Amino acid sequence: MNKELLKLYLVMGSSNCGSGEPLPVLESALKGGITLFQFREKGNGARSGQGKIKLAHEMMSRCRSYGVPFIVNDDVELALTLEADGVHIGQDDGSIIETRKRFAGKVLGVSVHNVQEAHDAMKFGADYLGVGPMYFTNTKSDLHEVKGPDVIKDIRAAGITLPIVGIGGIDKERAGIVVESGADGVAVISAISQAQCPTAAARELLYEVEKILHIT
Numbered sequence: 290m291n292k293e294l295l296k297l298y299l300v301m302g303s304s305n306c307g308s309g310e311p312l313p314v315l316e317s318a319l320k321g322g323i324t325l326f327q328f329r330e331k332g333n334g335a336r337s338g339q340g341k342i343k344l345a346h347e348m349m350s351r352c353r354s355y356g357v358p359f360i361v362n363d364d365v366e367l368a369l370t371l372e373a374d375g376v377h378i379g380q381d382d383g384s385i386i387e388t389r390k391r392f393a394g395k396v397l398g399v400s401v402h403n404v405q406e407a408h409d410a411m412k413f414g415a416d417y418l419g420v421g422p423m424y425f426t427n428t429k430s431d432l433h434e435v436k437g438p439d440v441i442k443d444i445r446a447a448g449i450t451l452p453i454v455g456i457g458g459i460d461k462e463r464a465g466i467v468v469e470s471g472a473d474g475v476a477v478i479s480a481i482s483q484a485q486c487p488t489a490a491a492r493e494l495l496y497e498v499e500k501i502l503h504i505t
């Protein structure tokens with residue numbers, strides 16, 4: 290997978306938007322230059338069944354019109370039904386090997402929290418690693434121990450060259466540090482979905498990331 294896609298990765302669902310309406314927020318973030326999108330429909334207010342499929346389809350077509358790949362979190366069935374560009378799974382979302390087989394030729398992202406999990410994910414065919422949480426955040430209820438960007442340094446020191454995106458509590462003040470630690474970009478939820486202007490928030494985050502990528 291082209292690691293440049295990971296520069297600015299918006300992860301979002303209905304529960305992350307104050308209005309509960311993610312479509313306008315996605316549209317605004319796409320205008321601001323996000324490079325990848327993940328549909329993560331979880332928590333209170335999350336749609337289910339046909340409503341979830343309809344929303345996912347609407348969001349996927351917005352991404353397609355901007356040439357931004359559309360990734361589905363957790364729900365491999367939905368990803369296959371939609372013919373999404375990829376799927377992102379956690380350590381508890383079933384076997385990486387199984388999902389790899391079912392999603393051959395598409396993007397497979399895996400959440401990892403340490404060098405061991407990163408090594409296994411690479412071995413089982415992950416295309417990119419979501420490493421976190423980088424900083425404390427209230428957005429995810431069952432948050433793993435906060436490790437900070439140093440865990441990315443450890444993964445790189447172990448010789449793992451897979452594309453990496455850092456996630457967890459990242460805003461424009463912290464984005465540069467995460468990329469300096471060896472990530473190819475940052476994944477955010479609230480820094481964009483809770484922003485007064487998602488377009489401006491995306492632009493500023495992308496600027497911070499590219500500032501570092503262009504000199505490293």
Ligand SMILES: Cc1ncsc1CCOP(=O)(O)O
Pocket residue numbers: 300421422423425426427428429456457458459476477478479480
């Ligand atoms: C999905 C996920 N995985 C680790 S932290 C997190 C939530 C990130 O949300 P925010 O960018 O608002 O801190």
Ligand SMILES: C=C1C=NC(C(F)(F)F)=NC1=N
Pocket residue numbers: 298300327329362377379398399400401418419420421454455456476
């Ligand atoms: C739990 C997660 C961890 N990382 C990522 C991403 F950053 F997108 F790779 N997405 C998730 N849903």
Ligand SMILES: [Mg+2]
Pocket residue numbers: 362363378379380381382
């Ligand atoms: Mg999961």
